[in-house]
Structures are given as C-alpha cells and as structure tokens.
Amino acid sequence: MNVRRRLIPAALASALGLGALTACSSDSAATGNTDKFDVVASFYPMAFLAEQIGGDHVNVTSLTEPGQEPHDLEISTRQRAQLEEADAALFLKGLQPAVDEAVAQTGIKTKIDAATLTTLEDHGTGGHSHEGEEGHSEEGHAEEEEHARDPHVWLDPVKYAQVAEGVGKAFEKADPDHAADYKKNTAALVGKLNDLNGTFESGLKNTKTKVFFTNHAAFGYLAERYGLTQEAISGLDPESEPSGARVRELQQEAKADGVTTVFYETLVSDKTAKTLARDANLKTDVLDPLEGITDKSRGDDYFQVMEANLKALQKALGAK
Numbered sequence: 274m275n276v277r278r279r280l281i282p283a284a285l286a287s288a289l290g291l292g293a294l295t296a297c298s299s300d301s302a303a304t305g306n307t308d309k310f311d312v313v314a315s316f317y318p319m320a321f322l323a324e325q326i327g328g329d330h331v332n333v334t335s336l337t338e339p340g341q342e343p344h345d346l347e348i349s350t351r352q353r354a355q356l357e358e359a360d361a362a363l364f365l366k367g368l369q370p371a372v373d374e375a376v377a378q379t380g381i382k383t384k385i386d387a388a389t390l391t392t393l394e395d396h397g398t399g400g401h402s403h404e405g406e407e408g409h410s411e412e413g414h415a416e417e418e419e420h421a422r423d424p425h426v427w428l429d430p431v432k433y434a435q436v437a438e439g440v441g442k443a444f445e446k447a448d449p450d451h452a453a454d455y456k457k458n459t460a461a462l463v464g465k466l467n468d469l470n471g472t473f474e475s476g477l478k479n480t481k482t483k484v485f486f487t488n489h490a491a492f493g494y495l496a497e498r499y500g501l502t503q504e505a506i507s508g509l510d511p512e513s514e515p516s517g518a519r520v521r522e523l524q525q526e527a528k529a530d531g532v533t534t535v536f537y538e539t540l541v542s543d544k545t546a547k548t549l550a551r552d553a554n555l556k557t558d559v560l561d562p563l564e565g566i567t568d569k570s571r572g573d574d575y576f577q578v579m580e581a582n583l584k585a586l587q588k589a590l591g592a593k
Contacts, residue, residue, distance in 0.1 A: 307332045310448040313356050315364035315372045316343040317565045318427035319387060321575050323363050325462045326441050330451040334359070336372060340567045342540045343368065348375040356381055361447055363387070363440060368424040383447040390439030391432045393422040396493025396503070427563060429494035430473065430579070434466040469579060473499055476583050481591030484530040486523060486555075488537045488546045491562035501590070506535075506545055524553045534589035536560035539569040558585050 309332040314320035316337035323333045336352055337343045348371050356362055361383035362376045376384055426432040441459030445452035477499045485496075490505035504523060526532065534556045537546035543557070550557045561570060561578050571581035586592075 310444070310451070311358070311360045313352075313359040313362050315362075315369055316346070318433070318563060318575070319363045319365060322387075322433075322437055322440050322462075326437065326444055326455055326458045328454060328458050330448065330454060331444075337369075337565060339565055340540065341565065343564045347371050353379070361385060361443070365424055365426075367393070367422060383443060385440055385443045387426070387436045387440070388424065391426050391435040393424065393426065394493070394497075395421070396423040396490060396497070423490070423493045425491045425562065426494055427575075428492055428579075429498045430466040430470040431498060432494055434463045434470075437462050437466065465576065469576060470498075472580075473583055476587055476592060477501065477590065479593040480587070481593070482531040482533075483590065484526070484532050485560075485586065485589055486527070486532055486535045486546075486549070487560060488535075488541065488543070489562075491538075491564075492560065501586075502530075504532075506549060520549060520552075523549060527553045527555055531591075533591070534558050536585070536589070538562055539567060540564060556589075558589060560585055 310327060310330055311332045312323045312327065312334070314323050314333055314335050316335060317339075320333050320335040323331055327333065334355055336348065336355075337346050346369050353375055356375060356379045359381055362379070362381050363385045364372050364376055365387040366373050367388055426436060437459055441455050441462075444455040448455070473495075483500060484502045484504060485492075487503055487505050489507040490503065492503045495501070496503040504526060506519070506523065532555065535546045535550040535553075536558055537543035538561055539559060540562075547557055549555070559571065560582055563575060563578050563582075566573065566578070570578055572578040
C-alpha cells in the first residue's frame with residue numbers, strides 16, 4: 274500500500290509543469306543524450322546508490338531537488354521527458370506515488386524498483402499499541418498509515434546493502450560493457466555499509482534506554498536492526514497531526530522509559546516535536562531520515578549523515 278500524500282493528480286501536475294530538477298542535471302537533454310548510462314533516480318538515497326555503483330559510467334539525474342520533501346513531489350512535463358529518454362529509472366515504490374505512476378507510464382526499458390530488492394515491513398508508528406488514536410478526526414488515514422508497509426529501508430545499512438546489490442546486478446544487465454566496474458563498485462559500497470552496520474551495532478549495544486521519540490515513523494528498520502524502540506509523534510506521514518491521546522501517551526512513556534530527547538528532522542516543521550519536548554521537559558535534537566542532503570544536513574553524503582545520526586542516538590539513549 275502506498276504512503277499517501279497530499280497530491281494533485283499526476284496528469285494535472287504534468288499539464289501545469291509542476292516539479293523541479295535537481296542540480297544533477299539542468300535540462301532534459303542532459304538525461305538521454307549523453308555518452309554514459311543515463312539513470313533517473315527518484316530521490317537522494319536512490320541517486321546515491323546510482324552514483325556509487327555507476328561511478329564514471331553513469332549520468333545520474335534526481336527527480337527530487339535538494340531540500341524538497343520527497344513525499345510531496347509532483348512530476349513535471351520535463352521530468353516525464355527525462356524518464357522517457359533515460360536508460361534506467363531507479364525508484365522506491367510506495368514512497369512517492371507520483372513517481373510510481375510516471376515510471377509505470379513510460380516506455381523506459383530498465384525500471385529498478387528498490388522495494389523489490391529487499392523485504393518491506395509494517396512498523397506502524399512504534400513499538401506499542403496506541404489506544405485513543407482511533408478517536409481523532411483522521412481515523413481512516415491513521416488506519417491506512419498504521420498498516421502501510423514502511424518504505425524507509427535505506428536507514429538500515431543491511432537492507433540498504435541488499436538494495437545496492439540488486440541495483441548493481443540491474444546495472445550489469447542493462448549496461449554489460451561496464452559490468453565488471455559495476456560489480457566492483459557494488460562490492461565496495463556493500464563493504465562500507467557492512468562496516469557502518471558494525472559501527473551501529475557496537476555503538477548502540479549498551480544504552481540506558483532503548484526508546485527514542487521521532488517526529489515521524491522513518492526509523493522503524495533502524496530500530497529493529499539494533500534492538501531499539503521507535504515511538505513516532507506522527508505516522509509514516511511527517512506532516513500528519515498527532516491526536517491529543519497520542520501526545521499524552523508519549524508524555525507518560527517518556528517518564529516510564531527514561532526518554533531524554535525528541536528528535537526532529539531537517540525537511541519538515543519541528544513545531545510538534547518541540548511542543549512535545551517543552552510539555553514533557555525533554556531535549557530536542559536532529560535525527561536525519563536522509564531523504565535529501567541540504568545545507569542543514571550534518572554531513573555531505575549518506576555515510577557522514579548516518580554517522581551523525583549514530584552520535585545523536587548515543588547521546589539521547591545514554592550509550593555506555
């Protein structure tokens with residue numbers, strides 16, 4: 274089931290020419306008419322994989338510009354043309370419905386859906402039941418989100434490595450002239466992700482508490498991997514409003530589980546997180562879901578930001 278966002282129909286978006294290109298490519302001609310293997314990626318974690326695996330052999334264009342909340346993306350006429358002209362599309366079905374629809378409608382030969390390269394799970398909003406949530410005005414939407422499969426696989430280095438391996442094989446098949454380099458680059462990337470996993474395992478092994486609060490439920494895979502419990506103020510939608518019952522529940526849980534910090538993120542409002550923190554006498558800090566790199570990011574690439582996330586978690590959880 275797709276995570277639903279406030280989206281206008283894709284056909285209307287196309288007619289209006291909504292959406293913007295990232296700095297990776299300034300015009301549609303740059304996508305399909307290069308000497309390289311042209312890849313259109315849906316958003317940063319996919320573009321990062323394409324760049325790391327493809328190296329000098331690929332020309333990568335991202336549909337989501339830096340600083341843009343990826344769930345809100347609409348596809349412009351120019352971006353549809355980019356998709357038609359590209360050699361491959363790399364996306365994560367279920368995260369950006371407008372991208373899913375646009376890719377499905379194109380005749381592009383190589384369509385790589387990262388969601389098929391690992392197992393997606395249902396994490397809901399956290400590790401406990403949320404009594405009282407059914408009473409708020411967005412009952413249907415809350416229920417839909419609670420049972421939606423979580424697309425945030427890139428925040429678990431192990432699952433991200435599984436996706437990387439699948440992307441590498443897809444590149445080898447689609448561009449066999451450079452298959453040896455794709456295989457080599459994939460192995461190097463998977464090795465770095467395995468090292469990152471080891472760093473997280475050792476860094477979060479001994480902590481005073483295992484519970485952390487987040488603005489939205491992006492860190493379910495990370496929490497599951499390292500024996501933690503994510504409790505999200507909102508669900509999978511970073512802009513949904515929590516019920517009063519949910520806020521009261523989190524306030525009580527903060528005391529019971531020794532929670533010290535409410536995490537917020539760089540691409541969405543921190544208002545709700547800071548309000549909860551103030552009311553519950555908690556600290557705030559950034560835990561970056563890595564949906565895009567901006568000037569506010571604590572690092573220039575995936576690995577740097579993940580290392581910053583680890584330090585933030587260690588501090589909040591009281592790592593020993």
